[in-house]
Amino acid sequence: MTQQTAPQETTYSTEERRREIVRLLKQANAPLTGTTLADHFGVSRQVIVQDIAVLRAAGEEIHASPRGYYMHPPGRTVWRSVVAVRHTPEQTEDELLALVDVGVEVVDVIVEHPIYGELRGNLHIASRADVAQFMQQLRETKAHLLSELTDGLHLHTLEARTNEALVRAREVLREKGYLVE
The missing domain is CATH 1.10.10.10 (Winged helix-like DNA-binding domain superfamily/Winged helix DNA-binding domain)
Structure with a gap:
């Protein structure tokens, strides 16, 4: 289709x-x-x-x-992890590219709002093309990122076909200074 x-x-x-x-x-x-x-x-x-x-x-x-x-195909093995990160809106593309380049999918973004509690936005970004499309939509709509509500602090649920990809994702985020530990 x-x-x-x-x-x-x-x-x-x-x-x-x-x-x-x-x-x-x-x-x-x-x-x-x-x-x-x-x-x-x-x-x-x-x-x-x-x-x-x-x-x-x-x-x-x-x-x-x-x-x-x-929908994910039946029998697909997925490793999942949640990471806490902080960066500026201008660093969003760099963060997303770093994650997809190590083979992980950025499932969502989560922030803790003082009034509403947990706010979650579905992303499902798994490739450089997905990152480009997300960034284009962000520019075209002039929308604000959820992380702007929390001074850049947010969580991402990550999925990968191997645990090694999730380990590498944390390493890359740490190297870039985005990972909150």
């Missing part, structure tokens, strides 16, 4: 559509946007957002990223 898939002629019941969403996400080689799925099924993007929420509540491990929805 590509991002330009035309709407299907077939009409799906709600349950059929949800089963098909799971099937498409499991087979996709890249994240699928809500708009792409909506166009595929001939429904609104809001219907897809609701379908995804219901599927997640039912236990489907569907992930959302700025690039769209995706």
